[in-house]
Amino acid sequence: MTLIDRSSLHAEVVARLRTAIVDGELSPGSRINERELCERFGVSRTPLREALKVMASEGLVLLLPNRGARVATLTRADIEDTFTVMACLEALSGELACAHITEEQIAELRALHYEMLAHHARRDLQAYYRLNERIHHMILTASNNPVLIATHAGLALRIRRARYVADMPRDWWDQAVREHEQILDALVRRDGAAIAVLLRRHLERKIDIMADSTGMAPSDADAAKTSSAA
Amino acid sequence: MTLIDRSSLHAEVVARLRTAIVDGELSPGSRINERELCERFGVSRTPLREALKVMASEGLVLLLPNRGARVATLTRADIEDTFTVMACLEALSGELACAHITEEQIAELRALHYEMLAHHARRDLQAYYRLNERIHHMILTASNNPVLIATHAGLALRIRRARYVADMPRDWWDQAVREHEQILDALVRRDGAAIAVLLRRHLERKIDIMADSTGMAPSDADAAKTSSAA
DNA sequence: AAGGTGAATTTTGAATTCAAAATCGACGAT
DNA sequence: ATCGTCGATTTTGAATTCAAAATTCACCTT
Structure with a gap:
């Protein structure tokens, strides 16, 4: 997996995370490990966490306070x-x-x-x-x-x-x-x-x-x- | 202005920023100075920036890459x-x-x-x-x-x-x-x-x-x- | 004097660090 | 043997730090 273009890191991370979720690469309901995703995307936790919060406001991710993020499930x-x-x-x-x-x-x-x-x-x-x-x-x-x-x-x-x-x-x-x-x-x-x-x-x-x-x-x-x- | 409850900082900052914009406390089109807002809310830049990104995805804030944030205007x-x-x-x-x-x-x-x-x-x-x-x-x-x-x-x-x-x-x-x-x-x-x-x-x-x-x-x-x- | 150049300052973007909370696991009590 | 408790480890949340980009402003040139 190629590393991310450094110029607009936040937007890139949002886009890739969104793709990963929408395409089912990250399965619904599964726990999102920040460290793991950071390594995968080649970025630090800061932009990843920003992306997670945006995704949560879009409804693709569920944020459990102090207990991490989860891919939203669809009923x-x-x-x-x-x-x-x-x-x-x-x-x-x-x-x-x-x-x-x-x-x-x-x-x-x-x-x-x-x-x-x-x-x-x-x-x-x-x-x-x-x-x-x-x-x-x-x-x-x-x-x-x-x-x-x-x-x-x-x-x-x-x-x-x-x-x-x-x-x-x-x-x-x-x-x-x-x-x-x-x-x-x-x-x-x-x-x-x-x-x-x-x-x-x-x-x-x-x-x-x-x-x-x-x-x-x-x-x-x-x-x-x-x-x-x- | 009271300082923010530290337990769910990010959500609090989003809520207060949203209120500030919706109520017109931050006027449309005006530049948002991160440092200034940080002092006002009594938080560091990290949660504030996360909030700004969420607000941007909501359409209340305009993010200019490398040039800061601006309160969205309504035409x-x-x-x-x-x-x-x-x-x-x-x-x-x-x-x-x-x-x-x-x-x-x-x-x-x-x-x-x-x-x-x-x-x-x-x-x-x-x-x-x-x-x-x-x-x-x-x-x-x-x-x-x-x-x-x-x-x-x-x-x-x-x-x-x-x-x-x-x-x-x-x-x-x-x-x-x-x-x-x-x-x-x-x-x-x-x-x-x-x-x-x-x-x-x-x-x-x-x-x-x-x-x-x-x-x-x-x-x-x-x-x-x-x-x-x- | 007007406009352009470039260094100093400010501001932004992202990584790192630090503290607190949660999870995991071993140990001990029943 | 099972359950509960306490400590170690991991993970999360947020502050701080560091680097890069933009802005400011003094200075120089014409």
């Missing part, structure tokens, strides 16, 4: 609650995008949509996810509301671990693609009310798929109990 | 964008609250509403604001979605400085009170769709009042230039 309720809020935010983004999006952006969005259709046809789930993400993000961007974009990004980060699940029922996937077509159509018609409804339903339908899938921790409290065995 | 666009998102979140909270709120909570909400009416009748703006805030927060709480509550709180914090303005046009105030009555009514009827529309409109109407009022900084960039003017 099923956390995921559902987060997605409910994200669905609402994306609905708003679509609504705003209808008012602000340019013809060029719509053209690009259509291109991305066809690319996504290609991945769907090939059953390439990973590639599909990537395009899907780019499309949603492009609508967010077209909302022209930086606060909305940042708020969404903050929430997306926390559930990223759970968002992209391996098993997606075939019929669900087909339906999602159809929904995307309707969403694009509403955008072209600049029908804000319609796209808001479509986006929200689209996202809320995803909740069940996600939460059902991978083994979720029962809760932060329970995880803390079992791990420290205190 | 009119920031306020409008933030309120647009908050309006959407509160609409969702009302919708969810319709499904979860108990009869007892509705009774309490009605009591708060009458208290607020009293303050409105007396033209006691400060007291009105406090009640208004409690009512909105109670609906948020009744949504039973901690993520939604936390997200809303994070945004509310940033614009708190601008939210409660001194001059509120009489007709606007009267209208706001009428809207509150409709909102309460929708809640009683458990009409989620209606309350969502009402709450969103209610909040969005507030945007104009707020942004028009107090002297807003033109932008962060401009404010940085005229730095020492604070």
